[in-house]
Amino acid sequence: MCTTCNEARANPGGYRLFAEGCLHCAARRIQYIQRSMVMAPSDKQQRCRTALAQAMVLGLPEKEIRRMAKLAAWQLRPAEEMPAASLPARARRGE
Numbered sequence: 001m002c003t004t005c006n007e008a009r010a011n012p013g014g015y016r017l018f019a020e021g022c023l024h025c026a027a028r029r030i031q032y033i034q035r036s037m038v039m040a041p042s043d044k045q046q047r048c049r050t051a052l053a054q055a056m057v058l059g060l061p062e063k064e065i066r067r068m069a070k071l072a073a074w075q076l077r078p079a080e081e082m083p084a085a086s087l088p089a090r091a092r093r094g095e
């Protein structure tokens, strides 16, 4: 789960926060630069390169970010349900 993706869900094209280490945020950041920022194409290219480099430093896969950034839909991490195993164990009382 990524809270930044969750918060961006309502308006992904206007949300300017991108969580570090989140693949979907990294892809959305590239999309944001390409779609929502007004600047010269060469500047955009440079910004995208920088964003991609920063994501790679954090260990995110370049190929996957590039692939996701090309998709039509804004990239948001799906709000998956918390797996049961990660829920805190409930204390048992004398049963």
Ligand SMILES: [Zn+2]
Residues within 6 Å of the ligand: 002, 003, 004, 005, 006, 019, 022, 023, 024, 025, 026, 077
């Ligand atoms: Zn995210």
